[in-house]
Amino acid sequence: MIPRPLSQLLWRTLAVACVALGMIGVVLPGLPTVPFLLVAAWAGGKGWPQLEAWLLAHPRYGASIRQWRERGAVPRRAKWAASGMMTLSAVVLLLSPLALWLRVAVPMAMACVAVWLWMRPEA
Structure with missing residues (x-):
C-alpha cells in the first residue's frame, strides 16, 4: 500500500500534467483539451479536491466536465x-x-x- 503523502503527490502530479497538456491543447490544433481536463479532474478528486472544484467551476470547460461525469455526454x-x-x-x-x-x-x-x-x- 502506498503511503498517503506519496499517493497524494502522485495524484497531484498526474492532475498537473493533464492540466498542462490541456492548456497546450488550447493553442495546438489536433491536441484535445477536454479529455485531459477530464483526467485532471478525476485525479484531482483523488488527491487535490481544490483543483477538482476549480475545474468543475471553470467558466469554459467546467460544463463539459460535469456533463461527462453526470451522463457521459459529449457535445x-x-x-x-x-x-x-x-x-x-x-x-x-x-x-x-x-x-x-x-x-x-x-x-x-x-x-x-x-x-x-x-x-x-x-x-
Missing part, C-alpha cells in the same frame, strides 16, 4: 472535431511507408473509437 461539435482529426490521421497513416498491418490496424482502432464516441449522449 456534437466535439464529436465532429474528433472524427475529422481521426479521419485526417487515418489518411496520413494510410499514405505513409509504415508496415501494412499498422496502416490497417490503427485506422480500425480509430473507427472503433469513433463509433463509441458517436454512441455517447450529446450535451
Whole structure:
C-alpha cells in the first residue's frame, strides 16, 4: 500500500500534467483539451479536491466536465472535431511507408473509437 503523502503527490502530479497538456491543447490544433481536463479532474478528486472544484467551476470547460461525469455526454461539435482529426490521421497513416498491418490496424482502432464516441449522449 502506498503511503498517503506519496499517493497524494502522485495524484497531484498526474492532475498537473493533464492540466498542462490541456492548456497546450488550447493553442495546438489536433491536441484535445477536454479529455485531459477530464483526467485532471478525476485525479484531482483523488488527491487535490481544490483543483477538482476549480475545474468543475471553470467558466469554459467546467460544463463539459460535469456533463461527462453526470451522463457521459459529449457535445456534437466535439464529436465532429474528433472524427475529422481521426479521419485526417487515418489518411496520413494510410499514405505513409509504415508496415501494412499498422496502416490497417490503427485506422480500425480509430473507427472503433469513433463509433463509441458517436454512441455517447450529446450535451
